[in-house]
Amino acid sequence: MSLLEPMFAPNRRSFLKYCMITLPAVSIFPRYLTARTNQLAGKKVIVIGAGCAGLGAAQALMRAGADVTVVEGKTHIGGRISTDWSMGVPFEVGAGWIHGPDAENPTRQLSDAVGAKYVITNDDNILVFDRDGDAISKDRLEEINQKWERSLAIVDGTLEKDDLRSLRKAIDDLTVDSIGNPGFDWAISAYTEFSRGAPIGDLSATLHDEDKSFDKPDVIVTTGYSAMLTPLAKGLDIKLATKVFGVTYADDNISVKTKSGHFSADYVICSVPLGVLKSGSIKFDPALPDPYQRTIDQIGFGSVTKIAFKFDNAFWDTDVQYFGIMTEPMGRWNYWLNYRTFTNENIILGISVGAYAPIADRMSDNELARDSLEVLRGVWGDKVLPPVQMLRTSWSLDPMAFGAYSYPTPGLSAGQFDYLGRPIRNRLILAGEHTIFDYAGTTHGAYMSGLRAAQVLIKLNG
Ligand SMILES: Cc1cc2nc3c(=O)[nH]c(=O)nc-3n(C[C@H](O)[C@H](O)[C@H](O)COP(=O)(O)OP(=O)(O)OC[C@H]3O[C@@H](n4cnc5c(N)ncnc54)[C@H](O)[C@@H]3O)c2cc1C
Numbered sequence: 001m002s003l004l005e006p007m008f009a010p011n012r013r014s015f016l017k018y019c020m021i022t023l024p025a026v027s028i029f030p031r032y033l034t035a036r037t038n039q040l041a042g043k044k045v046i047v048i049g050a051g052c053a054g055l056g057a058a059q060a061l062m063r064a065g066a067d068v069t070v071v072e073g074k075t076h077i078g079g080r081i082s083t084d085w086s087m088g089v090p091f092e093v094g095a096g097w098i099h100g101p102d103a104e105n106p107t108r109q110l111s112d113a114v115g116a117k118y119v120i121t122n123d124d125n126i127l128v129f130d131r132d133g134d135a136i137s138k139d140r141l142e143e144i145n146q147k148w149e150r151s152l153a154i155v156d157g158t159l160e161k162d163d164l165r166s167l168r169k170a171i172d173d174l175t176v177d178s179i180g181n182p183g184f185d186w187a188i189s190a191y192t193e194f195s196r197g198a199p200i201g202d203l204s205a206t207l208h209d210e211d212k213s214f215d216k217p218d219v220i221v222t223t224g225y226s227a228m229l230t231p232l233a234k235g236l237d238i239k240l241a242t243k244v245f246g247v248t249y250a251d252d253n254i255s256v257k258t259k260s261g262h263f264s265a266d267y268v269i270c271s272v273p274l275g276v277l278k279s280g281s282i283k284f285d286p287a288l289p290d291p292y293q294r295t296i297d298q299i300g301f302g303s304v305t306k307i308a309f310k311f312d313n314a315f316w317d318t319d320v321q322y323f324g325i326m327t328e329p330m331g332r333w334n335y336w337l338n339y340r341t342f343t344n345e346n347i348i349l350g351i352s353v354g355a356y357a358p359i360a361d362r363m364s365d366n367e368l369a370r371d372s373l374e375v376l377r378g379v380w381g382d383k384v385l386p387p388v389q390m391l392r393t394s395w396s397l398d399p400m401a402f403g404a405y406s407y408p409t410p411g412l413s414a415g416q417f418d419y420l421g422r423p424i425r426n427r428l429i430l431a432g433e434h435t436i437f438d439y440a441g442t443t444h445g446a447y448m449s450g451l452r453a454a455q456v457l458i459k460l461n462g
Pocket of ligand 1: 051052074078079080095098245273282399442443
């Protein structure tokens with residue numbers, strides 16, 4: 001069965017394109033949904049947060065026989081998976097791509113289970129513009145890409161494991177004509193800063209690419225990313241708009257404080273984002289043990305800002321999937337996705353990353369529109385007319401997230417991420433993308449961390 005039917009009647013050219021990118025469905029039901037047992041019969045568990053980590057944990061625990069309640073601060077489930085349809089096609093407020101959608105990727109499995117349709121995004125279908133707004137040649141882009149790859153290889157091949165440098169510092173120390181070169185700055189920002197959600201000045205030089213990935217080119221879910229949450233939420237008792245402000249735990253019980261009352265349980269799985277843990281908006285009593293709190297303080301949490309504009313007419317080349325723009329300062333609207341390559345809508349989606357993302361997050365809608373349209377006008381000039389619709393994000397200001405995804409800072413060890421997932425006093429378990437080094441910052445990583453938390457709890461009762 002083909003799951004990649006386009007969302008519109010394709011012309012011949014797009015038909016050929018879609019034929020080439022068809023992926024077979026890998027399974028009808030996600031293999032990651034566990035079989036039903038009664039291992040946890042009689043046990044009460046509260047899961048804080050209805051993102052894919054929390055829902056994954058809750059679903060697995062319910063299937064193991066536990067009495068599970070999910071408490072979620074927002075009025076909807078999904079957390080950093082959220083699809084906005086107000087433009088008529090999906091605007092992914094949070095996660096936009098399934099990274100490595102091979103048969104083993106649980107996000108792919110969950111999406112297949114709801115009949116999702118996908119489009120493979122082609123990273124090579126890109127046109128990059130220099131600081132004067134002129135398109136660079138394919139050869140020049142190839143040189144830039146090679147320079148980016150070589151510089152990272154030099155860093156990876158030179159540094160000892162305990163080196164405390166940031167990626168920026170290491171590149172600056174070990175390579176020539178890289179940082180400060182407009183082409184290199186664009187590549188390291190559009191590729192590395194985007195994928196890690198971090199400014200390279202804050203990213204560990206030794207751990208920046210030590211994580212793992214599934215296979216196959218990334219895909220966009222044209223039927224909306226958030227549909228994959230349906231099988232995860234099925235049958236669960238989820239209390240929405242129930243923000244947790246306190247967790248009190250002892251050796252024999254644990255309770256969760258919300259404005260709608262206190263909930264007592266045998267166990268709590270806390271899957272709120274790292275930004276929320278850092279903010280201290282949930283008071284743990286007693287305070288989290290030192291190694292946990294230190295790790296929470298040390299792991300980085302960055303932002304990624306998206307803006308989508310819908311125009312009456314496309315002023316850009318509608319066959320090109322991505323546009324790169326060598327903007328200043330680094331990270332400012334330097335990567336754009338052309339929706340015309342997978343929908344009929346004249347929509348273009350811009351991304352700000354690295355140190356610029358939190359700056360963009362703080363802009364008013366008017367300021368943000370002016371700032372990003374200025375970048376587009378630097379390339380397409382007066383052809384850029386006022387948009388008819390605009391959508392934006394500001395994750396670092398969201399009190400239920402305070403950022404986009406976690407990253408390793410200098411001095412951190414990979415094991416610290418997973419350390420956070422160890423049970424605390426055998427009552428409290430943290431989950432979420434920030435607790436799994438190998439797949440941090442992804443939806444599949446978050447989900448796998450939730451399953452792991454459920455497994456830990458089952459083992460505690462084994
Ligand atoms: C802009 C952006 C782009 C991304 N792009 C991708 C991508 O392309 N591919 C990919 O795989 N991943 C991507 N990610 C990362 C991915 O979205 C996350 O790693 C994943 O969704 C995190 O899931 P989680 O369950 O750990 O956390 P969340 O989804 O954040 O869930 C935590 C839940 O806890 C709730 N909560 C917070 N505080 C409280 C409280 N006090 N009381 C009760 N509930 C609370 C939140 O509302 C939320 O629902 C992106 C993220 C962002 C923000």
